[in-house]
Amino acid sequence: MKKLNKTGGVQFILGVIIGAVFFGGAAAYAAAGVIAQPMAVAAVIDGRTASLKGYVIEGSHYFQLRDTSAALKASGKDFSAVWDDANSRVVIDTTRGYDGGEQAPQAVQPIAIPTPAPLTGGYGFAFSPLKTGDIVNVSPVATSKGSVGGDYKILRGPEDRPWKTADGTLWPNVPLPAWQSEWDSYPRLTFPGQPPVRFTGETYGFPYDTLMVFNPYEVERMARTIYKYARQNPLLWKNHDPSTNIPNFTISVEITDDMGPHTFYPWRDWEIEKFVKSTGGGTVIRIYAYDSYNNGKFLDTEYFMK
Secondary structure, eight states: OOOTTTTTTTEEOOOOOOOHHHHHOOOOEOOOOOOEEEEEEEEEEEEEEEEEEEEETEEEEEEEEHHHHHHGGGTTTOOOOEETTTEEEEEEETTTTOHHHHHHHHOOOOOOOOOOOEOOOOTTTOOOOOOTTTHHHHHHOOOOOOOOOEEEEEOOOOSSOOOOOOTTTTSSOOOOOOGGGGGGEEEEEEEEEEOEEEEEEEEEEEEEEEEEEOOHHHHHHHHHHHHHHTTOOOBBGGOGGGGOOBBBBEEEEOGGGGGGEEOOOSSOOHHHHHHHTTOOOOOOOOHHHHHEEEEEEEEEEEEEOO
16 A cells, blocks of 8 residues: 655555445445545656555555556556455555456465385384375495495485386385285295495496385385286196195395396386296205495386396
8 A cells, every 4th residue: 555645755655444435336434433535636756647546544655556556557557466365465566567357366275295114024024105296314334346335315216207017007006916815825935124225436437326126015016926927837837737735936025146137127017927937846046136326316117027
């Protein structure tokens, strides 16, 4: 609201009187002994004469903000003024001009992003994939190639680069294959306590900072898929008879240097099927899966079999 003083100067007055006084309504406002008398006032703005509908309250002239802004429009000094009824306030924006039909801006409601529940398998573990913004404190791990420690910040997590299954489900929320009751009698898997491993270096002139995070949830996906296809290979059962339900193979969760040729990503069910159907009896099937990050960005989940 603007007040025109006796010398013709313009001064801003902070405070709120009823919206009818600010934004329209011919009726005079009277409350608690305050009387507003409507009056048309001739005003000179930058040499231009304008007629403003005002109110006289206790000897001072008051004008509607929108009328004042409309009168300033010709000089390019107008402003946006709207009444925010939901919050009982005036919203003035000097970066925008006058618009008689403008509505009060709607408050942007924050979107609550739920923290995903840990992915839980049948072996008593819970795994929560890293997400953008997480910081992983890595301790150096003794490996044949060496590793480094320190804080590793996730600049792009798997939620920013998901892959889809055949039915359109987004990872990392892809459910495991349904557990079958006969699998209860199979040897249970043992999951190693594998901390994140970090490697740094340079290849072909490009620096890399790689983080590998063991993913037991995807390891269990591999195991359940092996169980699903194992019945189609008689060699994997006692007396070559799948109906005995006595497996002639074991599954070991480990990774070795010679597993590289058997790596695949993203997940492909038929890779497991092909491997299982071509495996002989008395075999130890080694499986492993980890999430791979490079320079802070999620690349993929890699699967190993041998």
